[in-house]
Amino acid sequence: MTQTDTLDIVRKVADLRARVKYWRDQGLSVAMVPTMGALHDGHLTLVRAALEAADRVVVSVFVNPTQFGPTEDLSRYPRQEATDAEALDGIGCHLMFAPTVEEMYPDGFATTISVKGVSEPLEGACRPGHFDGVATVVAKLLSQCGPDVALFGEKDWQQLAVIRRMARDLDLPVEIRGVPTVREADGLALSSRNAYLSAEQRVQAAALHRALVTVAEGVKAGQSPEELCHRAAAEVLAAGFAHVDYIEVRDAATMAPLTGNGRPGRVLAAAKLGTTRLIDNVAIEE
């Protein structure tokens, strides 16, 4: 464990624990921001919110293999640790935890956390096993670090809902906090996967957010969610997307179909632009 005035980087759970204990012994509060690296301004907004929320901030950078399916982009997922460390250092983050796969999943590793219901539709249906991988690695990271609060981007809305459910069900002694999505000027949600887009695709990509906003406004105005979603899918395809995995209106917390019982709703989508899969979501304003 290096100890300087600037960002420290640790790779071992034992070193992470030692650092957090050192803070705890001084009565300092701790926030954690789990990430897969390739940090963009969305991540940095999370880290800034974490710096507001607690005395010390740990950002984990770990491309978690168990949340990628066999045909997904694990091997080409962007990795840029030095750049990430520089960005974190620049905004005053205290510690970067960057474990190896072997540190996280040593020989004999055998445990999986599954969350029924909220993890099953949408991303869960498109990416079998994805949320098991997410729930398990997040539980591990929270247990390794023991923060008071952990912050996650609302861009991965269903992931946030799964993590909330898991943390509540397992009585994890941590507050789970969502932070609003950061968007480009044209509405495109920041994502590490945007780096895969060509210049032309980058322009087309904004159609996804536009379509979600149209659905949300239509639902608020009392139009049929089903019809709105079909029209939105058609618009996204017309804008150049190759395939729409889903555009759906759901209960914001449970991901069940929205039944109009006054519970908050969310419009969620996943679609492929070329070979790049983008997801996004927006609130249905009350």
Place this chain on the structure above:
Amino acid sequence: MTQTDTLDIVRKVADLRARVKYWRDQGLSVAMVPTMGALHDGHLTLVRAALEAADRVVVSVFVNPTQFGPTEDLSRYPRQEATDAEALDGIGCHLMFAPTVEEMYPDGFATTISVKGVSEPLEGACRPGHFDGVATVVAKLLSQCGPDVALFGEKDWQQLAVIRRMARDLDLPVEIRGVPTVREADGLALSSRNAYLSAEQRVQAAALHRALVTVAEGVKAGQSPEELCHRAAAEVLAAGFAHVDYIEVRDAATMAPLTGNGRPGRVLAAAKLGTTRLIDNVAIEE
């Protein structure tokens, strides 16, 4: 939360956490002994070991429905909270945590922890879902209490192995400690389920432990484990047992078949005496 010189009983997670925090603020260490109540001298031996291991001891008493199968003895499992509290008070236990089912599994509960490998054979094969229920409730209890050390009886050897694996895999910041089985004079392992036995069955029951010891001695002497286990099963049946679920020699940590590579072995058995299912295990001495 009642606060007297003697045992306190709390039923809410928030009260448990408040009490443990109060201890922590004084720099006291905490041990936990998860139980399903119906406490016998085996449990009390665990609590005495816990009192040696830490400054304060929490015993949870919770008959966990999720680890019982649909045809198992959940409804008739012995419940005797007042007697349990008296016994704990008598040996200096500090806190009994006796939550309701609703406190542990509120509406919307959806999370399951599964451990592959070690949980699959033996009890895992006989009782589908049992170890998912165990792993999940133990993770919850440990997270609710946050002890330094948690103690479990070796009588449920495979359960102990599953919990060790789960705690290591999820990086739970707790030491998992096994405590040797307490036995009657004739070798019968103490168990809350022994209360189901008739006087005649109680005498017959000792055959299970005798058979396990014979297998362990035979394996140590170089005899065939398979042949020894078949002979042991025949002896147990001849002694009056109605059915042998399994008698097996296994790797003590992984529950895989013992391959003679110098790793510790364990002889494990489950058998039915009338309608009462008894389990037991013994070490193969090195």
